[in-house]
Amino acid sequence: MSRRAWNGVSVDIAEFHCGGRVAHHLCYENETRLSVLLEEVGSHCEPRLREDQPCPIGYMPRHMHFAPAGMEMWGYSADARFVKDATLTFDLAVLGDRLATKFNADTTAAPRLRFCDDRIWTLVKLLSDAVNDRDPSTQLYGDGLTAAIVARLFADRPEPGEDGSGLAPWQLRRIVEYLDAHLPERVDLAHLAALADLSQSHFSRAFKASTGMAPYRWQLDARVRRAQALLIDSHASLDQVAEATGFADAVHFGRTFRKLTGATPAAWRRDRKN
Missing domain, CATH: 2.60.120.10 (Jelly Rolls)
Known part of the structure; x- marks a missing residue:
């Protein structure tokens, strides 16, 4: 610590x-x-x-x-x-x-x-x-x-619903469950918006207001988190981890992983292996 x-x-x-x-x-x-x-x-x-x-x-x-x-x-x-x-x-x-x-x-x-x-x-x-x-x-x-x-x-927060920008709890739960179930597949924004019964533009704003991330960034973050689990729990090569998480190749995977975590996949795995 x-x-x-x-x-x-x-x-x-x-x-x-x-x-x-x-x-x-x-x-x-x-x-x-x-x-x-x-x-x-x-x-x-x-x-x-x-x-x-x-x-x-x-x-x-x-x-x-x-x-x-x-x-x-x-x-x-x-x-x-x-x-x-x-x-x-x-x-x-x-x-x-x-x-x-x-x-x-x-x-x-x-x-x-x-x-x-x-x-x-x-x-x-x-x-x-x-x-x-x-x-x-x-x-x-x-x-x-x-x-x-x-x-x-500690800023004064608006009353619930005052800004009207976030997803309702049921909407957020439905979207997150769908994205988790379909990783690392391609997902269309139109389909996510339909699941929440919103227009694409309204959905995008509401999703970011609720999660702090745009939908594409949330999916990318989730793919990297799944890659982290594979790096810790298996001896899979970087090529295999890249394929399992939907990246074109190990180079693309490594570049994205480093951008989001600040470390290369190999260095991240080495630092966290017991």
Whole structure:
């Protein structure tokens, strides 16, 4: 585990090599915290309020959860292989003083069990990459990132349905289940829109509002996650993994994999093999 603090925000980066079903009590229950899933290989991870109570909100990539101090949380996966996450804990008094702001109590006390915000995810990923960087300039860099995360996370949120841009839970569940079932096949946008009973343009906007990704990017991300599972769980060659996940060849696969993960498939596999 790696740890660093900026601006009244403590950042813990943890990696877990798993095998099979995982159900565990999450730490930091006495602190206000944000937990962000940076990588997952195997079946999807989910936050739970009780160990035996499934998350009522459907899966979405790059998801996270927010919990106020005093709330217990559990983590669960039916068959996890590798998980990397970032947990940010907030000292609201210090943050309020340093950022010269007063936080809305309703916002900081309201749990958000499973949600997606691509801006927050990107900021947290940048912050996680800086945790072990001891260059002096990293202090100002991290201060800026944490300030941006806090501003986004604790901004007054619109009332449900106010912007009318997201998919309904049943629509998102139907689309995600369809995409998962048809990986890595070609899927037409028109068919996805029809499944949600929306026009293509409305569906595209609503899907991105709900998941933080365009439909094509969600499918590409899912293909790379399936490739990661094969890299960890098998001795398949890169050509075989590329073919199994719908890439034209190992070169195309390697280029896409590196773009999305920051590492080549071979280097990623080597770093995560026990």
